[in-house]
Amino acid sequence: METAVADIIDNSITAEATAIKINFSWNESSPWISVSDNGHGMSEEELINAMRLGSQHPSNERPEKDLGRFGLGLKTASFSQCRQLTVISKKNNKVSGYEWDLEWIKNNPDSKWEIRVISTDDITNSPFLNKVFTESLLLSDGTIVLWRELDRFDQSEKKLNSLVDQTRKHLELVFHRYLSPGAGKKGVEILLNNAPLEAFNPFYTSHSATQELPSQSIQLEGTVINVQPYVLPHYNKTTRENYEKYAGDDGYLQNQGFYLYRNNRLIIKGTWFRIIKKEELTKLIRVQIDIPNSLDHLWKIDVKKAHASPPEGIKKELRQIIDKIAFSGKNVYRQRGKKLQDKIKEPAWNRIQSKGKIQYVINRQHHLVTELENQLIPEQQDKLNALITMLEGSFPAELFYSDVASEPESLNKPDFDEELFSPVLDDIIQLMMNQGITLGEIPNRILSSDPFATYPDETKKLLKEKGYL
Numbered sequence: 001m002e003t004a005v006a007d008i009i010d011n012s013i014t015a016e017a018t019a020i021k022i023n024f025s026w027n028e029s030s031p032w033i034s035v036s037d038n039g040h041g042m043s044e045e046e047l048i049n050a051m052r053l054g055s056q057h058p059s060n061e062r063p064e065k066d067l068g069r070f071g072l073g074l075k076t077a078s079f080s081q082c083r084q085l086t087v088i089s090k091k092n093n094k095v096s097g098y099e100w101d102l103e104w105i106k107n108n109p110d111s112k113w114e115i116r117v118i119s120t121d122d123i124t125n126s127p128f129l130n131k132v133f134t135e136s137l138l139l140s141d142g143t144i145v146l147w148r149e150l151d152r153f154d155q156s157e158k159k160l161n162s163l164v165d166q167t168r169k170h171l172e173l174v175f176h177r178y179l180s181p182g183a184g185k186k187g188v189e190i191l192l193n194n195a196p197l198e199a200f201n202p203f204y205t206s207h208s209a210t211q212e213l214p215s216q217s218i219q220l221e222g223t224v225i226n227v228q229p230y231v232l233p234h235y236n237k238t239t240r241e242n243y244e245k246y247a248g249d250d251g252y253l254q255n256q257g258f259y260l261y262r263n264n265r266l267i268i269k270g271t272w273f274r275i276i277k278k279e280e281l282t283k284l285i286r287v288q289i290d291i292p293n294s295l296d297h298l299w300k301i302d303v304k305k306a307h308a309s310p311p312e313g314i315k316k317e318l319r320q321i322i323d324k325i326a327f328s329g330k331n332v333y334r335q336r337g338k339k340l341q342d343k344i345k346e347p348a349w350n351r352i353q354s355k356g357k358i359q360y361v362i363n364r365q366h367h368l369v370t371e372l373e374n375q376l377i378p379e380q381q382d383k384l385n386a387l388i389t390m391l392e393g394s395f396p397a398e399l400f401y402s403d404v405a406s407e408p409e410s411l412n413k414p415d416f417d418e419e420l421f422s423p424v425l426d427d428i429i430q431l432m433m434n435q436g437i438t439l440g441e442i443p444n445r446i447l448s449s450d451p452f453a454t455y456p457d458e459t460k461k462l463l464k465e466k467g468y469l
Contacts, residue, residue, distance in 0.1 A: 002170035015039025041091030
């Protein structure tokens with residue numbers, strides 16, 4: 001549904017419409033959908049041609065801003081959703097209307113696929129058509145595309161409402177550069193059931209922590225393909241609500257990759273075109289690619305404008321670009337890990353990298369571990385070491401990775417419990433004093449040791465209460 005509606009909107013934008021209205025109506029179990037615009041409209045001859053299947057050859061040279069492809073969009077999009085397609089257009093104050101009725105054609109096999117004429121009298125005499133026409137085209141030129149006899153959902157109002165929500169999200173993404181074109185550029189207003197669509201920019205350029213990396217240009221058959229990479233903010237740099245919003249329904253892992261635009265209209269999203277695999281460390285990278293419609297044949301744009309594949313020569317160029325930008329995406333995580341590692345001088349866990357493998361082991365030189373070990377007899381020390389070995393060996397790496405990959409923002413440290421931490425803090429302070437560490441040094445040592453380094457504000461408060469700050 002959402003792809004089909006987008007195909008109709010392509011025609012409205014090509015017709016230079018500045019306002020597009022989409023209406024879904026349950027209509028007491030006889031649902032209909034309409035898309036109307038205030039574009040330049042069509043004459044009767046132009047409308048007949050538009051209703052003809054395959055009205056343009058894909059190799060024909062097209063106007064630069066044309067969002068069409070094969071001249072099939074209006075018909076294939078409509079027939080994918082309904083059995084009755086009515087188009088009424090007004091140009092230079094003259095109204096023309098035609099209708100495809102697949103049920104009528106089915107019941108009249110000798111009809112030679114004749115199209116039905118919708119005259120101005122038909123519009124006037126039909127309360128439904130007259131209402132739709134009056135609301136859309138009474139004061140301006142433009143076009144109405146009307147779908148009736150919908151046959152691609154289970155005839156439930158709940159299902160139709162779900163399709164409306166799904167369509168809204170899709171259109172806000174696909175046409176976001178038309179809905180919010182930037183300073184000095186004229187946008188397009190699109191309303192769905194009278195509610196304006198809001199542009200959804202997948203690159204989150206409104207956030208200061210989003211990295212806009214250097215753009216690249218690729219030359220192909222005398223045209224320029226622009227490539228603009230972005231690295232989205234780490235989840236700790238934005239609100240949980242916005243982090244989830246920009247993750248999209250499929251999440252960051254699936255939505256990483258190239259976003260291919262043709263004349264500012266999104267064609268395909270979240271793919272690396274099989275150049276590299278999607279992985280956790282690159283999940284914040286999204287790359288905007290802009291191509292003109294003159295390269296459709298090389299990019300294998302399909303009829304639905306929902307699939308594309310770059311030519312091999314372009315793939316090589318894109319691979320080089322990925323190699324340059326992948327480091328920046330991975331660095332969002334690596335730098336954060338390094339900062340934490342540099343900050344904590346006495347960690348509870350040590351990260352050990354050897355022979356291409358990484359392990360996390362408990363720091364057996366930690367003050368709390370060594371002090372406990374010194375108070376135990378040899379047999380008890382063996383049991384302590386066995387306990388630590390058991391904890392290290394049972395670290396839930398796969399489960400942890402799964403949580404980080406799917407919902408990193410939901411991972412959180414345990415709440416600070418002052419009753420538990422206060423005696424531990426007293427023990428460590430006493431240990432440090434016994435080792436000759438001065439009172440002035442103790443606060444810094446405490447704040448760079450686990451577990452207190454994880455709770456700096458709460459630890460400072462405790463230190464103040466105990467008179468060490």
